[in-house]
Amino acid sequence: MPIFAPVGRMFLAFFAVVGRVTVFAVKTVGHCVTPRFYFRLIFKQMCEIGYFSLPVVAMTTLFAGMVLALQSYSGFSRFSAESAVATVVVISMTRELGPVLAGLMVAGRVGAAIAAEIGTMRVTEQIDALVTLSTNPFKYLVVPRVLAGLLTLPLLVFIGDIIGVLGGYIVGVHKLDFNSGSYIKNTFEYLEVLDVVSGLVKASVFGFIITLMGCYHGYHSKGGAHGVGQATTNAVVSSSILILISNYVVTELFFTR
Amino acid sequence: MTDNPKISLRDVHKSFGPKKVLQGIDLDVAPGESVAIIGGSGTGKSVTLKCILGLLDADQGSILVNGEQMVGASRSLRETVLSKTGMLFQSAALFDSMNVWENIAFGLIEGKNISRRAARDIAMERLADVGLGPEIAMLSPATLSGGMQKRVGLARAIATKPEILFFDEPTTGLDPIMGDIINDLIVKCTRDLGASAITITHDMASARKIADRIAMIYQGRIIWNGAVSEIDSADNPFLRQFVAGDIEGPLDLDLKHL
Ligand SMILES: Nc1ncnc2c1ncn2[C@@H]1O[C@H](COP(=O)(O)OP(=O)(O)OP(=O)(O)O)[C@@H](O)[C@H]1O
Ligand SMILES: [Mg+2]
Numbered sequence: 001m002p003i004f005a006p007v008g009r010m011f012l013a014f015f016a017v018v019g020r021v022t023v024f025a026v027k028t029v030g031h032c033v034t035p036r037f038y039f040r041l042i043f044k045q046m047c048e049i050g051y052f053s054l055p056v057v058a059m060t061t062l063f064a065g066m067v068l069a070l071q072s073y074s075g076f077s078r079f080s081a082e083s084a085v086a087t088v089v090v091i092s093m094t095r096e097l098g099p100v101l102a103g104l105m106v107a108g109r110v111g112a113a114i115a116a117e118i119g120t121m122r123v124t125e126q127i128d129a130l131v132t133l134s135t136n137p138f139k140y141l142v143v144p145r146v147l148a149g150l151l152t153l154p155l156l157v158f159i160g161d162i163i164g165v166l167g168g169y170i171v172g173v174h175k176l177d178f179n180s181g182s183y184i185k186n187t188f189e190y191l192e193v194l195d196v197v198s199g200l201v202k203a204s205v206f207g208f209i210i211t212l213m214g215c216y217h218g219y220h221s222k223g224g225a226h227g228v229g230q231a232t233t234n235a236v237v238s239s240s241i242l243i244l245i246s247n248y249v250v251t252e253l254f255f256t257r
Numbered sequence: 258m259t260d261n262p263k264i265s266l267r268d269v270h271k272s273f274g275p276k277k278v279l280q281g282i283d284l285d286v287a288p289g290e291s292v293a294i295i296g297g298s299g300t301g302k303s304v305t306l307k308c309i310l311g312l313l314d315a316d317q318g319s320i321l322v323n324g325e326q327m328v329g330a331s332r333s334l335r336e337t338v339l340s341k342t343g344m345l346f347q348s349a350a351l352f353d354s355m356n357v358w359e360n361i362a363f364g365l366i367e368g369k370n371i372s373r374r375a376a377r378d379i380a381m382e383r384l385a386d387v388g389l390g391p392e393i394a395m396l397s398p399a400t401l402s403g404g405m406q407k408r409v410g411l412a413r414a415i416a417t418k419p420e421i422l423f424f425d426e427p428t429t430g431l432d433p434i435m436g437d438i439i440n441d442l443i444v445k446c447t448r449d450l451g452a453s454a455i456t457i458t459h460d461m462a463s464a465r466k467i468a469d470r471i472a473m474i475y476q477g478r479i480i481w482n483g484a485v486s487e488i489d490s491a492d493n494p495f496l497r498q499f500v501a502g503d504i505e506g507p508l509d510l511d512l513k514h515l
Contacts, residue, residue: 124348125348128346132312132342133413
């Protein structure tokens with residue numbers, strides 16, 4: 001049958017990529033825990049990935065929190081359960097929306113930038129030049145970015161959570177006429193530590209995925225400017241999909257027993 | 258060639274898919290010797306250097322550097338050997354996230370753990386060696402002309418005073434006077450510092466000046482290999498055509514469609 005061959009080829013190609021990414025990930029983790037460490041570069045990447053993503057993440061989580069308050073109010077008022085708005089906002093923000101929105105925004109911003117930078121270094125032989133200057137490109141390029149992603153995304157998401165809750169508060173108090181004190185009390189009354197922690201763990205996982213995919217696609221790009229463009233697209237698409245998949249997996253690990 | 262060669266290639270093969278680029282390269286470089294590789298565009302000269310450095314894996318054959326087998330070598334062995342080599346890339350391959358002096362000092366700071374200050378002073382000296390003034394030290398490599406980038410790349414390759422040097426077309430894109438300054442610099446690095454060098458060049462005048470020996474590569478093999486003094490008396494028809502720059506001759510130039 002002529003349809004089996006192309007389908008089979010696609011599957012094989014898919015598994016080949018999964019294998020290569022896995023090898024890349026294992027290699028990266030290996031280099032993360034063995035010297036030498038470029039602390040200066042890790043710090044620089046933390047600024048690049050964390051600090052400079054703050055405005056984007058703040059904007060998205062602020063409006064997400066605001067719209068969440070508005071929507072849940074109009075939904076819950078049908079059951080006269082308006083008092084649940086604050087709880088809904090804080091739980092959905094910390095568990096889901098904070099990490100996922102921040103993850104997707106950072107994937108677009110940072111994942112693309114990493115893939116483009118490392119990809120350009122690959123096609124202009126700068127990575128080869130690193131090797132000839134006795135510097136390991138994994139330790140010098142990949143590890144600082146991946147560690148920075150792993151460490152800064154939780155911080156970023158934590159700040160995003162606070163801003164999102166603040167957005168909900170602004171809408172709740174100024175538009176929906178909640179009492180400020182009782183809104184704040186409702187926010188914290190049913191919030192559990194696990195809600196926040198699970199979101200931060202997700203953020204860390206997303207940070208790993210975003211930087212790893214950026215590095216992987218950049219590192220293996222070939223064919224000049226066109227290849228770098230393709231690497232950038234692939235990095236953003238693959239990390240976005242992996243974020244949504246791993247989001248489900250982590251949620252399941254945390255909340256089903 | 259009395260003692261063991263610094264670099265020794267035997268029957269090195271390398272293909273890209275169906276395309277056979279290297280088909281049995283044999284080449285020896287003695288300690289302190291300077292060899293020029295000549296040959297047509299796209300014959301695999303750059304690929305040969307990258308195979309020696311381990312940037313590309315040779316498919317078959319043996320590559321000894323300092324007596325150590327580089328084909329299939331472990332990472333740590335390769336790093337040890339690479340710490341004694343310097344390479345000028347055909348495209349210069351400067352790091353565009355750093356300025357000029359940081360590029361030159363990179364091997365000193367990262368590889369040899371020299372302080373930034375001391376490395377900067379050495380970088381400024383190397384910059385002067387390649388005929389560039391201190392005013393460009395703080396510039397980004399992207400703002401330099403092609404010839405200037407080449408010279409910065411050269412300064413970076415020799416900054417750590419390596420035992421083995423590879424130059425991929427060091428004088429391409431330079432005016433004749435600057436080309437001569439670079440030739441002198443390469444001679445100084447090899448003759449005075451005793452480094453072994455392989456230089457790829459298209460410029461016969463430069464090859465005569467910097468090399469002790471010339472090897473010509475054609476169709477994936479070294480078809481002629483001899484002292485510079487023999488080059489004019491050699492009766493290899495391929496070499497004669499290449500040196501004379503004639504279109505008529507035995508070299509298959511792939512120009513049939515013209
Ligand atoms: N990474 C690669 N992938 C596929 N083919 C390659 C690769 N690198 C080189 N080649 C091919 O190998 C052949 C030799 O390339 P190489 O760069 O060694 O040429 P060269 O002798 O240095 O030529 P030039 O004098 O123009 O620099 C070319 O035909 C090139 O297409
Ligand atoms: Mg070349």
